[in-house]
Amino acid sequence: MVRYFITGASRGLGKAMALELLDNPQSRVTGISRKQGIMHDHYSHITLDLADSDLILKTAPEIFETEEGLEKIVLINNAGTLGQVGYLGSIESENMQRAINVNLTSPAILVNEFIKAYRDLPVHKTIINISTGAAKQPVDGWSAYCSSKAGLDMLAQVGAKESKFHKFDIRHYAVSPGILDTDMQSEIRTVNKEDFSRIDEFIEYKKENMLVSPEKVASQLLQLLDEEDKVQKPLVSVREL
DSSP states (O other): OEEEEETTTTSSSHHHHHHHTTSSTTTTEEEESSSSOOOOTTEEEEEOOOOOTTHHHHHHEEEEEOOTTOOOEEEEEOOOOOOSSSSSTHHHHHHHHHHHIIIHHHHHHHHHHHHHHTTSSEEEEEEEEEGGGGGGGGOTTHHHHHHHHHHHHHHHHHHHHHHHTOOSSSSEEEEEOBBOOSSSHHHHHSTTTTOOOTTTHHHHHHHHTTBBBBBHHHHHHHHHHOOGGGOOOOOEEEGGO
């Protein structure tokens, strides 16, 4: 049996991954998000707002329980938010804090508690953080998103280094999924050009059918779990899979 923990499993890429995993009778999926979007005998749900870091601090230690018959355990930090689009100095600070909590603070807490719970368990363990190309290149208007996702990339790199040093059987990855046809893309297309200079480019992505379905990317991303020995670096793009 393989246990998967997936944040943001109620929609988009998270839901697509969960549904594909549930096609395998050996999979057990726990979703972590504000709403439950899946009903399945092998699916359980933990209702949490990842923007509430105080609640995550209290709850996270109770999430990762040990079960009999486990062969592998996987944490997928998929939940993410663009946050308020706008230039620094014009953003509501509370909105910036919420975005950083969702994209970095809460995932980091979950990674920390996952390792505490399972590092000595003699089964294979994998942590996948869903990253973005914006973690590597600055995008005007996306300060909270770019910076928090860059932090998530570094978390994976540090985790990989520490795991190798301590000989933990834990693989760490930060995977950039490309440009997906999700609610986030819809949100981007509604912002003002004064807040985001590349708005026309993102409108064109949709017009020219350049966006990729969450289901296609979910299949590519989950392929990583079957071919981990081929992927030796923590920072990965789905184009490489």
